[in-house]
Amino acid sequence: MIRRIGQNTLGFEETPAIAGYASVAGKLESQGPLGNDFDKIIYDSYNGLQSFEQAESRLQTEAVAQAIKKSGVSAEEIDFIFAGDLLNQCIGSSYGLIDFNISYLGQYGACSTMAQGLIMASVFVESGAAKNAACVTSSHFCSAERQYRFPLEYGSVRTPTAQWTVTGAGSCILNNSKKGPCVTRATVGKIVDLGIKDANNMGAAMAPAAALTLKNYFTDTATSPRDYDLILTGDLGEVGSKSLYDLLLIDDIDIRNRHNDCGLMIFNRQKQDVHAGGSGCGCAASVLCSKILKDMESGIYNNILFMATGALMSPTACAQGSSIPSVAHLVNIKSR
Amino acid sequence: MIRRIGQNTLGFEETPAIAGYASVAGKLESQGPLGNDFDKIIYDSYNGLQSFEQAESRLQTEAVAQAIKKSGVSAEEIDFIFAGDLLNQCIGSSYGLIDFNISYLGQYGACSTMAQGLIMASVFVESGAAKNAACVTSSHFCSAERQYRFPLEYGSVRTPTAQWTVTGAGSCILNNSKKGPCVTRATVGKIVDLGIKDANNMGAAMAPAAALTLKNYFTDTATSPRDYDLILTGDLGEVGSKSLYDLLLIDDIDIRNRHNDCGLMIFNRQKQDVHAGGSGCGCAASVLCSKILKDMESGIYNNILFMATGALMSPTACAQGSSIPSVAHLVNIKSR
Numbered sequence: 001m002i003r004r005i006g007q008n009t010l011g012f013e014e015t016p017a018i019a020g021y022a023s024v025a026g027k028l029e030s031q032g033p034l035g036n037d038f039d040k041i042i043y044d045s046y047n048g049l050q051s052f053e054q055a056e057s058r059l060q061t062e063a064v065a066q067a068i069k070k071s072g073v074s075a076e077e078i079d080f081i082f083a084g085d086l087l088n089q090c091i092g093s094s095y096g097l098i099d100f101n102i103s104y105l106g107q108y109g110a111c112s113t114m115a116q117g118l119i120m121a122s123v124f125v126e127s128g129a130a131k132n133a134a135c136v137t138s139s140h141f142c143s144a145e146r147q148y149r150f151p152l153e154y155g156s157v158r159t160p161t162a163q164w165t166v167t168g169a170g171s172c173i174l175n176n177s178k179k180g181p182c183v184t185r186a187t188v189g190k191i192v193d194l195g196i197k198d199a200n201n202m203g204a205a206m207a208p209a210a211a212l213t214l215k216n217y218f219t220d221t222a223t224s225p226r227d228y229d230l231i232l233t234g235d236l237g238e239v240g241s242k243s244l245y246d247l248l249l250i251d252d253i254d255i256r257n258r259h260n261d262c263g264l265m266i267f268n269r270q271k272q273d274v275h276a277g278g279s280g281c282g283c284a285a286s287v288l289c290s291k292i293l294k295d296m297e298s299g300i301y302n303n304i305l306f307m308a309t310g311a312l313m314s315p316t317a318c319a320q321g322s323s324i325p326s327v328a329h330l331v332n333i334k335s336r
Numbered sequence: 337m338i339r340r341i342g343q344n345t346l347g348f349e350e351t352p353a354i355a356g357y358a359s360v361a362g363k364l365e366s367q368g369p370l371g372n373d374f375d376k377i378i379y380d381s382y383n384g385l386q387s388f389e390q391a392e393s394r395l396q397t398e399a400v401a402q403a404i405k406k407s408g409v410s411a412e413e414i415d416f417i418f419a420g421d422l423l424n425q426c427i428g429s430s431y432g433l434i435d436f437n438i439s440y441l442g443q444y445g446a447c448s449t450m451a452q453g454l455i456m457a458s459v460f461v462e463s464g465a466a467k468n469a470a471c472v473t474s475s476h477f478c479s480a481e482r483q484y485r486f487p488l489e490y491g492s493v494r495t496p497t498a499q500w501t502v503t504g505a506g507s508c509i510l511n512n513s514k515k516g517p518c519v520t521r522a523t524v525g526k527i528v529d530l531g532i533k534d535a536n537n538m539g540a541a542m543a544p545a546a547a548l549t550l551k552n553y554f555t556d557t558a559t560s561p562r563d564y565d566l567i568l569t570g571d572l573g574e575v576g577s578k579s580l581y582d583l584l585l586i587d588d589i590d591i592r593n594r595h596n597d598c599g600l601m602i603f604n605r606q607k608q609d610v611h612a613g614g615s616g617c618g619c620a621a622s623v624l625c626s627k628i629l630k631d632m633e634s635g636i637y638n639n640i641l642f643m644a645t646g647a648l649m650s651p652t653a654c655a656q657g658s659s660i661p662s663v664a665h666l667v668n669i670k671s672r
Binding site for chain 2: 090105109110116128129188190191314320322327
């Protein structure tokens, strides 16, 4: 039974279980602090294929295959897969998932897609629409760079506020098995646009959406940051994380001693030249589906908020002078 | 309560109601057979704005505003909106819906988005996750043409199998009000790719997905074409519709005297130069949310299958020589 909590939050009484999860990451990511936590490392940017886009599709294939294997259910038993990515027309998902032959519902939440997919899978499992549901998302530095910014061959200089698109993917399999970490509550975000127009400063554009979703969640559930072991944002990076602190402190909400950000965790910013941190759908997905869920299984964390943020602009909209609308979706995950 | 029917179909016991619906269409569409059925006509390709993309966003704004008005609920009472379009990063939705301040879940199903949105809204309403849920999608000839094909200024010649992207949008508001046509069953499609590589023949690429979803639905529900007043496909056009007949006849399923296609209905192909028919997310959406739902309210149809099909490729994937994967989602809609 799905319960509405306050204005914006859903409560899952049956607490859909994350029965399996897996992550795949690239070479640079493997050299970062989480290098030993990923299920698979791709050392070749082409992933053995003909193009960066095909390589990204294969990341999703591999993440889903690993998650299915670890979940103990078979692909035939999975009723729906919720998937999306940053590539135009979400081709990372459509080409990457075809061989699984699972009913497909494409999602677009930009870098918030992992949280959105978890929410969708939870709603479908909790409501009885699915026995098993999967979600997956990915990003790839090379495919994102040439689609959103410049051809890699230009070797263009990046601004200090820019983030580095993670090459990686993460996938979860949800069901009612009562094993593994579980999804207990979720808040779906609203579109927020405070007028940021700098496409090299996504953290600043996305922080207001994160602040709104988090405030709505705390209000709806009558909880506060101290009730959680970890408040994990998707990929606000250094600039966006500080913006989020500032925005929340206006309302006397202080998350600083509970907060971490997937974009800050995945790279060693002192040694790796990634500027303000990691980004991309695959950032939040690969961090959640590696270290974070492992730490929940081993008891390091028992009750976390996972909130992935997405910037909903396009290069066309930016070229036309539009500002950057954003959204943030939040999932409360607990250990059993 | 959502019931699983067979392998691939969902049954909605509470039968979520389409409490409000509305359509917006362009000038060429207003000159077609359904010209008098749309709620609003946009005679200016720019819709009074600065770009075709902004014009498309406004189509979604207007369709949702009209649907809300006709539903009798207020925007504040709508818990979720499911939306997507064909533009890169779905900017038709993100920019078009920001002012409604409704929790936003972006969908990507290409031209199948209207059916996908109806399924999502139905699952959320039926499960109690939403009291009221909205869905919307759009397309715009000018924004699609320059993104997917050529700049309009080229005046490029089109192949006979090509379809004309509809300028239009459609939106539905679903709830448990028990008024208006209702969603009773749904089948989510699987990704199908039979190797078609001609991006100017989307009908042929999408027909296999439509055939698979329809066969799965008939098997799951133990029904046949004669049980329905109308089997309405999204935008297979002339080529795709014939392909669908051929594919289904292999399994002795004959839908010919029950079938119509939104892409064939929206234009007068004898008088309007649209080649194989209409296409685009806005085609199925604007036809469903005008003539079809009106005809259900007036008793002309009582039990229909609405199946929208989507081609899941991108221009990048086509340029790399990939074939075109497709998906088709089906919704069974009944009168009260």
